[in-house]
Amino acid sequence: MRFVLASASPARLSVLRSAGIDPLVRVSGVDEDAVAAALTDPTPAELVTALAESKAEAVIPAIADEVPDAVIVGCDSMLSTQEEHGPEVVGKPATAEVAAQRWKRMAGGTGELLTGHAVVRLRDGAIEARARDHLSTTVRFAEPTDAELDTYIATGEPLAVAGGFTLDGLGGWFVEGVDGDPSSVIGISLPLTRKLLGRVHVSVVSLWGTQATS
Incomplete structure (x- = not known):
């Protein structure tokens, strides 16, 4: 059986490799x-x-022929912050201007990082079972100086990540702490993924040491 990661995220890939799984990566588009x-x-x-x-x-469709016995895992993350008009959910900033605006609001406060997970179990190329759930983790943000924030945004890192920050990269300097699962903040919750795998009757330890072929 193979573990297939339906994501281009290098952070999710790194989390899985550090946890004993080298998945096949197939970007969903x-x-x-x-x-x-x-x-x-x-x-x-x-x-x-x-x-x-x-x-x-x-x-x-592609995996069913390529790897007929597999578990496919998809993830998505967004940050929910409390604004004057109520909760606001945001994804990737995409531009430096948006990233700067978000950080001005987040600095010194907290946000809820929501990560959705979905697992599809294939056997002999056919869908055998599905499971999905989400996890919420509280992130406590520091207050970077204007110079620090300008330099951070100029690196480009916050533009392509949910909420405009990372925990495992340069953004980690500006996160005071997390209340919940740190791996979820990085992009894929190991505890939740293990539970979802269990729901489709796959033990995570059976996947340890599996190697990607491409």
Whole structure:
């Protein structure tokens, strides 16, 4: 059996490799805006979980022939912060201007990092079982100086990650702590993934030491 990661995230790949699994990586190419638009007034948890499920499902056609006995894992993360008008859920900033605005609001406060997870179990190329869930972890942000923030944003790192920060990269200097699962903040929760694998009758220890072939 092979573990397939339906994500291009180097952070998720690193977490899995450090935890004993070298997955096959297949990028889903899912149109996240289209998935979100198809949902009717979703909660933040429903949105990230639906996106994770869409990513896992999208790679099934290719994987079913390539690796007929596999577990496919999709993930998606967003940051929920409390604003004057109520909770606001944000993904990747994409631009330096947006990243700077978000950090100005987040500095010295907290946010809820929501990570959706979905697992699809294939046997002989056919879908045998599915499981999905989400996890919320509280992130406590530091207050970087203007110079620190400008330099951090100039690296480009916060532009392509959920919420505009990382825990395992340069952004880790500006995170005071987390209340919950740190691996979820990085992008894939090891405890939740283990539970979801269990729901599709796969023991995570059976996947330790498996190697990607491409």
